[in-house]
Amino acid sequence: MQHTPFDLQLLNACAAILLLLSFAMLAQRRIVALVNLLALQGAMLFIATMLLAWRTGQNHLYVSAALTLGLKVIALPWLLHVLIKRLNVQWDSEPLLNVPGTMLIGLVTVVFSFGLAQPIAELASTATRNSLGIAVAVILLAFITMITRRKAMSQVVGFLSMENGLFFGAMSATYGMPMIVEFGVALDVLVAMLVLGVFFFQIREQFDSLDLHNLESLKEDQ
């Protein structure tokens, strides 16, 4: 068997931790911890991007890494922590599915993702193509996190985790998107979070809670 270079092993380790963090998010019910896991996921993404930038010598990846560090490790978690403190949401209510059940679905999802990513990974010429399956798994796990939660805040964390998966996917398949697109996407995410901040206060003002049960009155036949 061919010996894998050390930096590539490190990259693969980052990818594996990314996936583990997704599982941890699936099980975590404390919202503060959920945000910390998200920040940790951002940090893994940052390390992976730096390693890849160093390995391939592509300068735009350094910019991308800086963007990840600034936005996903520092700005967004900080914003979410401020919101959590101001809105005083600590725990998510009981999820729609119990933790073992969600984990089982998560496992099936990972197998499915690797199957889905297989044909693309074979075509890819990047060193990181094996991580593509992990990227798809992170996206789908984040999706499951979103649909099994009831608190608006947890859904948003799931949404951002999905975003992390997308970035990781772009990186492992093509060494990142063109710079102008990455800037645009980052800007959109930042604006989305600001809009959400405003939005949360509006919901709170109206319902005294961020529980999404309150948001189920618009039915089709109303």
Added chain:
Amino acid sequence: MEFAVLLLTPLLGALLLAVWGARPRAAEINIALSFGTFLAAVAVTVRVINEGNLTAAHEQFFLDPFNVFLVTLTAFVGLTTSIFSRPYMRIEMEHGRLSHGRLRLYHSMYQLFMTMMLVALTTNNMGLLWVALEAATLSTVLLVTLYRTPASLEAGWKYFILCGVGIAQALFGTILLYFAAEKVLGAEGVSALLWTHLAAVKGELEPTVLGLAFAFLLVGYGTKVGLAPLHNWLPDAHAEGPTPVSAVLSGLLLNVAIYAVVRCKILVEGALQSTLPSKILMIFGLLSVVLSALFLWRQRDIKRLFAYSSIEHMGIIAFAFGMGGAVANFAALLHMTVHSLTKSAIFFTVGHAAQKAGSQRIEDIRGLLSLNPTIGWGLMLGSLAILGFPPFGVFASEFLILTTAMKQEPWATPILLLALGVAFAAIFSRVQSMVLGHSTGKRLPHQPALLPVFAHLALVLLLGLYIPPYLADWYRAAASMIVGN
């Protein structure tokens, strides 16, 4: 030059209106800015007609027959909606539903929304297209929740999260597209996401990757179009926001989203060398038409009623683009135009009708014809137009779509006809009860601006009776471009 004016006028306008705030004449500034954008759009259009396709800013932006006609349409409806919204928003203020701060938010976001739609339409970069569409959503989320009622917050949340998740799928699709393009065009140049470059090499793009990419892109942008079963956010967002926002969401944003789908379809079909993407688009379109026709019967809210009608028409357009061929594409483009004009005109009248009755419930709105004949007739004529009554333009485009369907996809014609019939009965019976009968409404404190309504309806009538030759040429050029030969 004209092009820079086109994009910068609304962008700087958004900043100006954010600073200007609640000082008097904000609504007039909004109209003036929209008028400036419209003039720039006309100038750009004239240039494209005279000189052919344009590119700008290192090919990041481009104009061809397909998008330039949507640019003009967008700028035009943007202008008329701003004219309509001036008295409408003043009445809302007097009814105590809005504060000065929220009016500032409305004006500023309105211009930002226009900017983002124009960027989405004119950009050559598939990544920027994604960014602009997402930004257009974000700029309208806070407009949907402008009244801060529980229902509007729920609608806004649904809009945000469903479109957010949907559009995340589209981003993954874009990544896959880039992945395939990079192999052919190379990653060093920035050209790997430029649509014109992609279209030039579409035959060489890896089919497996593009097939997968199309699935994600269709789900992502299809959520924005409101194609069933991804349409859940649409009726809520249209019904709970202020009426000018409903008018531009329905008349313009849906068009922009379907534009994105068609752009992707052209690339994928070229790569796959099969009609599978078209077939999928047709099925989604047909499903939307049938489902929305059934849901129309259950609506008690007038704005939800017409929101479902928008889903139906988007379904028809998607179906027509799916059939492909020069005639079907021509009809789809015509239908995009007439739907956009008619639906926004209907929302204008519906907005004032609801203000008069003090409620959006259909059973509370009565006797519009005797109460205010202009609003009553506007709603009546608009509804007849959208239902495909001859001689309005919707009849012409639906007729073309149906006859093409008989030739190309005979199995779909009865389904389509039946759904159109069901939708007709549902909308007609409800509109009839609203315009006839004893009036219950009150006088409005300001004179409503109904000029836009009749300007739109006159244009739709004109398009039904006679399409000017240069306009027809233009549609034909766009239609043949979409066919891809």
